[in-house]
Amino acid sequence: QSALTQPASVSGSPGQSITISCTGTNSDVGGYNFVSWYQQHPGKAPKLMIYDVNSRPSGVSNRFSGSKSGNTASLTISGLQAEDEADYYCSSFTTSSSWAFGGGTKLTVL
């Protein structure tokens, strides 16, 4: 089962925008529009922030947006807030009918 590639860490100041990338292959990210993004605060369960590349579940702030180009998906957080500081994971459905996950990105709000 494959793994997706994310940067280990990103940072930004309050009010700024940041983007987290998630790179896979034609067998996962590039082959399906089934990319999801999760936010995880310490000691908490992952929270679904984006599904199917760019759809937001009810209740998720519109400051969170997703996109995809080829084998790379991206999560953009605009108007950074202190509470956005967390770990972020991407996932994608794969040709093996499995889910591939990225290794996670630690977002620091400076």
Next chain:
Amino acid sequence: EVQLVESGGGLVQPGGSLRLSCAASGFTFSTYWMTWVRQAPGKGLEWVASMKQDGSDKYYVDSVKGRFTISRDNPKNSLFLQMNSLRAEDTAIYYCATRILGWGQGTLVTVSS
């Protein structure tokens, strides 16, 4: 409101068994693929197993094939994970998940003597 509530975790010795359950509510359970994902202490997320709506197809990560079995009871809106021959490396929080509706809060499985 969509809810996924896991139960059945605990401390088990290596070689032992556990059966995890996930009670679903707030959505039409029988129409969704269901998935188990785990997270070892201090580590990232790992897909474990998935199952189609009618149970016709099941998929597993290589490390659990032959040891874990995913199943569901659609009339009772429940998902299960039978875990046999448990190993120390199976120690993790196990989450019940859907692709578009979210995840549960997880149940901790600790495999240790």
